[in-house]
Amino acid sequence: MYKIQSAKLLKEIMTNYFLGFKDTTKKIAWCTSVGPAELLRSFGFEVHFPENHGALLGATRTAGDFIPESTKLGYNNDICSYLTADIGSYLKKETPLQQHYGLNGPPKPDLIVYNTNQCREVQDWMNYFAKDMNCPIVGITPPRHLDEVTEAHINDVSAQFKAMIPACEKASGEKFDIDRFRETLKLSKDATALWKQVLWTATNSPSPISFFDATIHMGPIVVLRGTQIAKDYYTALLKELQENVSKKIGFIEEERCRIYWDGMPIWGKLRPMSELFLENKAAVVASTYCNSWVFDAFDEKKPFESSAKAYTEIFINRSEDAKEKILAKLVKDFRIDGMIFHDAKTCANNSNSRFGMPQRISEKLGIPTLVIEGDLCDLRFYSEGQSTTKIETFLEQIESAKAVTR
């Protein structure tokens, strides 16, 4: 059975990352997943990402134990299940971090930072914790849903980055150092370029990495970007995958079709989902979810402006037109035969099937699309039997269509 050997190193790195929170002398910042991690690391903060904790609650299928705690506080079941699971875990004082890493819970923050480039939910979520823990909070609220990111947008967001410096200085006890920020950004730029190369190895057939593998191997680019550790990890992973490409070793022996996955993973169902596609000889090779941590614009010579551009031009923050152009390029680069849109009940922001995009894509690009209903963490919104039938039928249709044109 195909295995990515770097997974061992990945496990070690992620374990060390979490165990690092046992050192209570370090200053801690909480940051949203596509928030300004590089700026925070340049002040010496260790960075905790509540969304990463939310994904852990989803993947360990414990989210369902915690969501009702948030519901009691008045949080609706239809809003972000990362938020409801994470706040519920905090209220219940239980987390898989206890069992896996011997931590009492996520580390106590000295500063909380958010960027609403992905959604407004993160602002509410982080404000809940800031109020409950009496912790300072700062945020970036960029313009949303853009066709193009203009100079005016960059100037606006860049000014918001700079405005966070006094709060970072106060909470960290360190003076802002532009050279340290440049160095951190350069490390992040290098790691993100390597991560992109890792993902793009899947343009090959056979592909050495699937979407499901990528959701695991993206750990360091989310929580450790701006560190040498992340850069070294993706150097090693890329080397392994490139060797597999040259030896024609991939995660699937017979690739009958190539699939793009749109939207969030269903964290509690990654393994059965991956097996379902493998059994049907379908290679899920691309997604914009994993690409969300590819930041082409980073440039240490213009650290504020390039950070503003990189974090504002992310896929989730773009207009439907801009998204469709990005998808058209991915379909071409990865030679996609069909697209599956995950309509995640509690994340409208990362569900692109609600305003006619699958139909438009199908018409414009001439490839079939399928929408499946589910959720990132709340498995009450996912019907495995129904989705399996839909996916199998969809894959059969692709296979028959391909057979006709052969």
Ligand code: SF4
């Ligand atoms: S993008 Fe979706 S899943 Fe992520 S924090 Fe926002 S609402 Fe939650």
